[in-house]
Amino acid sequence: MLDRYGVVALFAFMAVLFPAIPLVFSWIIRPKKPNKSKTTTYECGLEFEDFPEEAQQVWVQFRVQYFLYAIIFVVFDIEAVFLYPWAVAYNALGLYALVEMVLFLGILILALAYAWRKGLLEWA
Amino acid sequence: MDILNNLFVSLYVWVADLLHGLLGGLGLAKDAEAALVSAIMVLLVITVILLWMVLMVLILIWLERKNAARLQDRVGPNRVGPWGLLQPVADTIKMFIKEDIVPANADKFVHTLAPMVAMMPAVLAFAVIPWGKGMQPVDINIGVLWIVAVASIGTIGVFIGGYGSNNKYSLLGGMRAVAQMVSYEIPQVLTMVPIVLMVGSMSLVKINEAQSGWFGLQWFIFAVPVGPIAFVVYYLSALAEVGRTPFDLPEGESEIVAGYMTEYSGMKWGLFYLAEYFNFFIVCTIAATLFLGGWNGPILPPYVWFILKVYGLILLGMWIRMTWPRFRVDQLMNLAWKVLVPIALVNIVLAGLGLPIFKTIGF
Numbered sequence: 001m002l003d004r005y006g007v008v009a010l011f012a013f014m015a016v017l018f019p020a021i022p023l024v025f026s027w028i029i030r031p032k033k034p035n036k037s038k039t040t041t042y043e044c045g046l047e048f049e050d051f052p053e054e055a056q057q058v059w060v061q062f063r064v065q066y067f068l069y070a071i072i073f074v075v076f077d078i079e080a081v082f083l084y085p086w087a088v089a090y091n092a093l094g095l096y097a098l099v100e101m102v103l104f105l106g107i108l109i110l111a112l113a114y115a116w117r118k119g120l121l122e123w124a
Numbered sequence: 125m126d127i128l129n130n131l132f133v134s135l136y137v138w139v140a141d142l143l144h145g146l147l148g149g150l151g152l153a154k155d156a157e158a159a160l161v162s163a164i165m166v167l168l169v170i171t172v173i174l175l176w177m178v179l180m181v182l183i184l185i186w187l188e189r190k191n192a193a194r195l196q197d198r199v200g201p202n203r204v205g206p207w208g209l210l211q212p213v214a215d216t217i218k219m220f221i222k223e224d225i226v227p228a229n230a231d232k233f234v235h236t237l238a239p240m241v242a243m244m245p246a247v248l249a250f251a252v253i254p255w256g257k258g259m260q261p262v263d264i265n266i267g268v269l270w271i272v273a274v275a276s277i278g279t280i281g282v283f284i285g286g287y288g289s290n291n292k293y294s295l296l297g298g299m300r301a302v303a304q305m306v307s308y309e310i311p312q313v314l315t316m317v318p319i320v321l322m323v324g325s326m327s328l329v330k331i332n333e334a335q336s337g338w339f340g341l342q343w344f345i346f347a348v349p350v351g352p353i354a355f356v357v358y359y360l361s362a363l364a365e366v367g368r369t370p371f372d373l374p375e376g377e378s379e380i381v382a383g384y385m386t387e388y389s390g391m392k393w394g395l396f397y398l399a400e401y402f403n404f405f406i407v408c409t410i411a412a413t414l415f416l417g418g419w420n421g422p423i424l425p426p427y428v429w430f431i432l433k434v435y436g437l438i439l440l441g442m443w444i445r446m447t448w449p450r451f452r453v454d455q456l457m458n459l460a461w462k463v464l465v466p467i468a469l470v471n472i473v474l475a476g477l478g479l480p481i482f483k484t485i486g487f
Contacts, residue, residue: 007166007262008251008270014170015247019240019395026220026391039228041291042386056229058292066303069457073306076465080313083472084269087321090476098476105469112465121461123454 068120072112079108129425133258140165169261173250181401182212188442195446222390227290230387234288239388239395242281246402248274253409254328256419256427267328268320271410272313275365278403279305282374285396286384297383300453301367301374307457308364308371311464315357318350318475319414322487332418337486340429343417347487350475355415357468359437362407364460366400369445376450408437 040049041056082104090097115121127134143161152160186201186209193200201208226232252267254260264270279302286298320326322344323334335342344351364371375383385396412418412433419426451459475482 003162004262004264008264010163010166011170011248011251011261015244018174018247019243022220022391022395023240030221030390031223033223034225038225041227041229042293042381044381058290058295062299066299069303069307073310076310083314083317084320084326087317088324088326090321090479091324101476102473105473109469116462121457123457
């Protein structure tokens, strides 16, 4: 077990190293000549500096719809965490497991239907 | 035939023996030597996989552009090298020597960190993918769960890229990307459950072995009706998860410039691009493993079957990309939550009820 996760740990090490190599390499060989107009925020050809102060600030409050989807996502992701062990052990557990899981899924499908009915899944 | 089937496994054993021979002269303890050899071999395997994947991505970029051109009645890249084959190489060189422009308003640390974080899950997922019989870097018993778990790191990379750029289009693209990725992760995760249920294990090697019957044609896509439904749901949600074209709202160039990549240039942009193709390749390998029998198939060596299946799925993805127009954001969310999630949930119940029948016909 330990040696298997040792391999996974080496993969994690390489996952950090692999993207850093091209960045460092290109940092060595690329030109570095920034100027003011290069480093302004991109705005479809308009002059970003001419904008009023409040229009230059983009870290603003965002529409709530994104947050609602995130909440529903968390519920279903936790459900998936329960479903995987159930699926692995299903053969050993038999009918009892099936009934349990149909009940569990039924509650979740009801919850999805409720969210649907309440309009949480509507974008507009 | 046997030599061909085990080509890469024999190569691995031969290199490991060679290393043992080389390190034998150092006079280390037997345990230490074995540990050292296996560590070096793992690093070697990872390097080979990554170099192979970079080569694959170069080919994929060429193939995608050439395919797109053919489907639109154009010629496509044809100047650099024969049939334009060296075009991606030229692009890579250009990317390396291009100036990296960081906007003055951006959060510079986050801006640099984002492409690296986006790249990480793509590398991590390769830990468990079996390329052929005995050709997996490591066989852990939570393979499917591992892939799902690391894939969600990509969301963070894309989001902090959009947030750190301090640009309206980037932020909007990052937000859209997160909403889309988390929404499509649900059907993707749920639709793998029937396969895990039929195999009784989450290890990708076990899933491959479970499909070896019927002269290598007992693929789960033939387990009607559960298999085909699961495959279609998986493939659609995987395309959306990696942001391929009918689902490319996070970077829709006609709406929000380039989404979260707007303020990126040079190699940082290249890493996002590379990660995108890595992810596309990974979801195709997972689909091939779970539903199309992985390395199983008659006559040809296992690794050839695997690559053929993966490339088949990739070409299908390119075809879909060139054929369909982009979704609207409300249509996108409706497809995930009102179509794919209910289908996947019903499919799980179907798989549970139908398991005795599947068992009697051999699945």
